[in-house]
Amino acid sequence: MATIGDVAKAAGVSRSTVSYALSGKRTISSETRERIESAIDLLGFTPNAGARALATSQTMVIGLLVQFFRDEFSPAMLQYVLPISDAAREAGYDILMVTEDDGPKALRRITDSDMVDGVVLLNVAHEDERVPPLRAARQPGALVGLPKDTEGLDVFDLDFGEAARMLVDHLHGLGHREIILISPHEHVITRGGAYAWRFRDAALERAARYGLRIYPYDGETQQPAISESLDSILDQRPTATAMIVHNDAMIAGLPPVLNARGVRVPDDLSVVGIFSEDFGRLFSLPYTAIETSPDKLGRAAVQALVQRMQDPDSAGAPVVRFIAPELTDRGSTR
Amino acid sequence: MATIGDVAKAAGVSRSTVSYALSGKRTISSETRERIESAIDLLGFTPNAGARALATSQTMVIGLLVQFFRDEFSPAMLQYVLPISDAAREAGYDILMVTEDDGPKALRRITDSDMVDGVVLLNVAHEDERVPPLRAARQPGALVGLPKDTEGLDVFDLDFGEAARMLVDHLHGLGHREIILISPHEHVITRGGAYAWRFRDAALERAARYGLRIYPYDGETQQPAISESLDSILDQRPTATAMIVHNDAMIAGLPPVLNARGVRVPDDLSVVGIFSEDFGRLFSLPYTAIETSPDKLGRAAVQALVQRMQDPDSAGAPVVRFIAPELTDRGSTR
DNA sequence: CTGAAAGCGCTTACAG
DNA sequence: CTGAAAGCGCTTACAG
Structure with missing residues (x-):
């Protein structure tokens, strides 16, 4: 696979110039920019995600912890997962979906190893064992479902x-x-x-x-x-x-x-x-x-998380937000 | 976060020794091993996944491309996703789940940037647009569902x-x-x-x-x-x-x-x-x-993929495998 | 407007 | 049995 060095060589510039052309973080003369772009096209270059993550400390990946219970009705879960995935992608993030039985362990694994920039917890219980490790993680977290102790986390739920x-x-x-x-x-x-x-x-x-x-x-x-x-x-x-x-x-x-x-x-x-x-x-x-409104909840969680990942300082104090219920009248009462 | 260098310092050894202690790829005296282990515990060290991926060219992540159609019945999809996720985890892999509408583009994104070591395609169509880019990717792929052209890919489907x-x-x-x-x-x-x-x-x-x-x-x-x-x-x-x-x-x-x-x-x-x-x-x-048997299909796909990711040479020629149908008699005929 | 260099945190030949 | 060093492929201060 072509690296940024190959592109630099083909375009006759330095690697840093290619990098800046990619990120747009400094002005590049249109002439060199064009040379770089054709080199990229020619070589079919795509930056290596791992290397980028290592250099920037950003993976652009969100961890999604799903919890399935055998005695729970499953089809509902997908309604949350899909909007979360869509919203994440719109913000430039991919989804690492974790379905392990041992949620706390899985959570520590993906946060401690810095596989993700943030975590969304689905199907949160009153005393959810995943909440303490999430709170201890250096990445921000957002919950769909209300736990007993919400401190330090953005929480979204229906009222x-x-x-x-x-x-x-x-x-x-x-x-x-x-x-x-x-x-x-x-x-x-x-x-x-x-x-x-x-x-x-x-x-x-x-x-x-x-x-x-x-x-x-x-x-x-x-x-x-x-x-x-x-x-x-x-x-x-x-x-x-x-x-x-x-x-x-x-x-x-x-x-x-x-x-x-x-x-x-x-x-x-x-x-x-x-x-x-x-x-x-x-x-x-x-x-x-x-x-x-699973879509509203999922999207709200992702939005809050993205905000906190991208600008932890301006994100403000964690919020607990209840979505207002709406009645859909299908004529089954009188 | 503690790095391998911190652990090395705390244990009074070199970074390579810590690395080898972690991987078990060479023998370490029990004495140093113990010093290293307590240093790891003390510092709460977990290797950085991105750095490891960069050094080893292995992400230990499988891309899962899910495709949803509005006019298709959705609850069936989860039955495939879950076993795939479970099987992947058992083999030491995490799942990057992609639900983008533009499947080919998403596929190129995650393979070209080396975010994944392999890819599973779900809900494969006869002339699936994701198949050519998957074939072109350097990572191996496994399909659940039979496309017209199966060349170079492991394919699993019900007969x-x-x-x-x-x-x-x-x-x-x-x-x-x-x-x-x-x-x-x-x-x-x-x-x-x-x-x-x-x-x-x-x-x-x-x-x-x-x-x-x-x-x-x-x-x-x-x-x-x-x-x-x-x-x-x-x-x-x-x-x-x-x-x-x-x-x-x-x-x-x-x-x-x-x-x-x-x-x-x-x-x-x-x-x-x-x-x-x-x-x-x-x-x-x-x-x-x-x-x-969505679970059998999903698991078979992951198994073949893992085999191919871990030992591309010994994996042999790509297979097209049809699962034999089984009739479950619930007494609704006579 | 551009380049040389350091650094992100690992792994793994090379050497002893 | 262990260490020093190079290298994975990026980004980003520092310098000009």
Whole structure:
């Protein structure tokens, strides 16, 4: 492969001149610039990324730590990964995607060896073991998901409390008095998925204020447990007129169950959920829902990270930003 | 950050000795080894990846080129990405995941700049624009999916022809004489997704040999077109007793349609498909199907690539390997 | 407007 | 068993 030295030789200039022509960091006479450019074309020169990284202390790579749980519904993850990858590329960064089970170890590996300029953590838990090593790393980090201790990190998440209140308000406004509430699988809570209880607690509190009856249930993640669980819940609560589902797997499995029972939406039951537009389209979900905006969250995380990587001083104090929930009315309530 | 020089100083040895202690490429007296190790622990030293890459010409990174199409069903992609990432890590490699729209350009960028030691291409088309630049790159490449010209590349794919024949044989053996065949969306064919016609053509040919009636249709990718299309097909072919579905989106949308029409499987209609176990579980598909084994394919691609990256000479001639299809009987035929 | 040189942090022949 | 030195391919002060 051609090096910067080959280009310099072919163009009859020094290596530094080629480097400056590449970076534009000093003025080059148009004559030499042209000689350099044709030499580059001729030799098909592309700067070696490792050498550049060594010289500049910048890799132009962002580490993306993805976490998969067997008992979690997977298709949702891609909705975060893609926008993050796109946003990174737009800012000139590539993505090193790490899916190792041992997140803290993987994180230390890529930060200590300076493989990346910054890190995005996905699917962050309340007491996420990746957070302390990220905080200790010399690279900045941005999180998608709210941990207990956010100090020193940029954090982005949906406002799950507000989302729950909006849904309860919506149903209350329509006159519903008895509401089924389906939460994520209890493993999500055990694992510290704070969004689970942030949503549920807010819903319960709001319902209590209105004097509504609310029937909380944990959800399942796999068939046939999903359908069985839905059937059992509906059997137990024949007087409920509305249902709030905060569980991707459960709401994806809901249509056939309602269909089989002859329950019409919204005539017999009002149903609301919280999922992304893409997810709803994927599973053809006809339900009014809070949009979870994975693309907004991912992009916001990358933006903040890029800012901090490129100009650590001007980036200011770390932020915790909640995306405001928006209700998409699909006509499944009344 | 501590460098190898700091460690050397702290341990009272030369930098080369530290390096050799790290790599184990020459014998070190246990005494010096211990001094070095405690110095490493003390300073928290991790070798700089960029410097190492520069010195060794090895990045220990694999480029993974993912391609997303808006009219394609996305959840399937993750099933390939994850096993590839896992297999790479087991072999000591990290994954640089590239999702850019301009695949050829992205490919040149990461190979020309030596960011990666090798490349895996996912979702390969018949005349895939990424293949020529990959062939031109100095790094080896492995493909998941069969292109027209496989020269110089390791290629892994399911044997879609054999898969189609197995399904036709299966239905023929049960006495079916009229079969509906649902293919991927026609865009998949336009785009050069060879698996579409490899499967379809083999099915048609096999059916012709048996003298079976086969009714071929293209599928849709989005609701409500999916349901409408299924309904229309079933309306058109009331005499068909079996259905072969080679389309993730269509088969995921099939259960509610059959349910609504009161069609019982397998009593009224035998249904077979071709999808992965994970996919089937995700959508609770109760259909006998050919297992597409994305994990096997991904892992095989990584293995071949690692072999070629680590020992280009002994790796031998490039291979085109078809994974043998396996039928998973879920009792949806008779 | 341009060049010679030092330096980024490693590895690995060469030497002893 | 260990060290001094060259080299990987860049960037960037320093100098003119």
